[in-house]
Amino acid sequence: MASTTKKVSKKELVVLSSMIFGMFFGSGNLIFPVHLGQLAGSHWLSASLGFAVSGALFPLLAILAVVVTNSDGLYDLARPVGRKYAALFLVLVHLTIGPFFGTPRTAATAFEIGLKPFLPTQYLTVGLLLFTAVFFGLAYFLTLHQNKLITYVGKYLNSIFLVLLAVVFLIAFFKPMGALHQQPTTAYVSHALTNGVLQGYNTVDAVALLALSVTFVHAVKALGFKKDAARVTAKAGTLSVLLEVVIYFGLVLVGAMSLNHFELSDNGGVALAQIVRYYLSDFGGVFLGVLVTLGVFTTAMGLLVSFAQDFHKLFPKVSYKNWLRVTTVVSFVVANAGLDNIIQWSLPVLMLLYPLSLALILLSLTHKYFEKNQRVYQLTIALTAVPAVLDMLANAPKVVATQPVVANVLAAYHHYVPFAALGLGWVLPTLVGFGLGLVLYKFNPAPVHELQVEKH
Incomplete structure (x- = not known):
């Protein structure tokens, strides 16, 4: 052996x-x-x-x-x-x-x-x-x-x-x-x-x-x-x-x-x-x-x-x-x-998953500094999810992206959120969520580990 x-x-x-x-x-x-x-x-x-x-x-x-x-x-x-x-x-x-x-x-x-x-x-x-x-x-x-x-x-x-x-x-x-x-x-x-x-x-x-x-x-x-x-x-x-x-x-x-x-x-x-x-x-x-x-x-x-x-x-x-x-x-x-249709619908899903994946990578690489505290993870992912969903809608087929409500929300998103028009609107919210999580962890450092999460 x-x-x-x-x-x-x-x-x-x-x-x-x-x-x-x-x-x-x-x-x-x-x-x-x-x-x-x-x-x-x-x-x-x-x-x-x-x-x-x-x-x-x-x-x-x-x-x-x-x-x-x-x-x-x-x-x-x-x-x-x-x-x-x-x-x-x-x-x-x-x-x-x-x-x-x-x-x-x-x-x-x-x-x-x-x-x-x-x-x-x-x-x-x-x-x-x-x-x-x-x-x-x-x-x-x-x-x-x-x-x-x-x-x-x-x-x-x-x-x-x-x-x-x-x-x-x-x-x-x-x-x-x-x-x-x-x-x-x-x-x-x-x-x-x-x-x-x-x-x-x-x-x-x-x-x-x-x-x-x-x-x-x-x-x-x-x-x-x-x-x-x-x-x-x-x-x-x-x-x-x-x-x-x-x-x-x-x-x-x-x-x-x-x-x-x-x-x-x-x-x-x-x-x-x-x-x-x-x-x-x-x-x-x-x-x-x-x-x-x-x-x-x-x-x-x-x-x-x-x-x-x-x-x-x-x-x-x-x-x-x-x-x-x-x-x-x-x-x-x-x-x-129907691979062509799958490809058409895959881009918006990727635009959703990419920011969430990168946020998870950030959390995983730094987890030892906050003991895998659940609050840090959840705040970071929550603030990443919002722009990720909007990026998904922005890249969805026209039948979705051109709906009046969706189009108005996307217009505001691209105008007010930094880098959103470039497809990188998730960057600042992710960092803000991560920073808020760390601040809250400093005030209440009791660790919340993944095994504890499972017990709830």
Whole structure:
């Protein structure tokens, strides 16, 4: 049996970092930075820094939040707010990043980029059905045994993905498309940094990693690092995020340089396809298909596992394997039926969950200063929830956002609350709630712990 004081070797640390990277770096992490580079043009550096904050720093803080609180699931992390809130938050997060949006999107994206360009129109429906069946069938088979994730993702699948991505970078930087003097789009002329932050929201990583981090810790413990699981996870997570930042900057640069040969694309998927085909001609389509499919497949594995682990903890009478079957089957169905509608409705839910997730990260990283006092948690979340709901309504489909009452409330919100018009209206209320909670705690420091919360 492995020692509980086992020290991590450099090789093990690299493999663990590769597993963590592979499980959260998906298609969005590839295509959004490329499109950001096209949007930002000559202001690519400011936009990249903003994207790195929300697309890399926030996810790293999410990993550390789980580590420093020794949480054994998303429910544990949110439990100091209250049991009902913790359960609701867990369900909302996992349904959004899991079978109702995130997981189906991985397979749909792989099909769109990897197979759809090679199929006749009349075979697209059948092709999607067969592709997603194989995709999710294989993902289910590889995630049945949680302890195998390090081998499958860390050693093999993600390693191949990184080699293919390195090929793109080597070609692009040895044979650049041109200079970086292209005119930025209007929104990026004076707000490149802020818009870069908002673009980083699209990766969903800060929300997803609150759930995925527990899977990372379980994988680390399975290697024998029981006593030092938190420290090893933090090290591997930091290394994986640093690699992610380097890749983000490279992708933004490639996107910005591509404006010398291509018009501003509709999205990053189109831009990436144009760039790869520019360098690799007809073979570029096949190469990109393999690259994207590998990237999203490892992410799908991580999402399936974290869903099954957390729901098994919340509803222990249903086994891990049965929850795994549930999320796999639902993801398969959603990927084949109405994914466009799901995507349309997912953005407002993400705008709700992102501020709540970041507030929870703030509370988790600082909990030792107020002994997990329930009042601090509840005040912070309560004041975050109001602007989060308004941001959700602002990004809802027009049938909701244009209702007279909703439109008037949103107009006042965007006018009076700092940064609200930029989609960051939650920042000040969150800090105010956190500050009020700390002040009240100083006057009445009797700790209210999460276990005490459960007794009420």
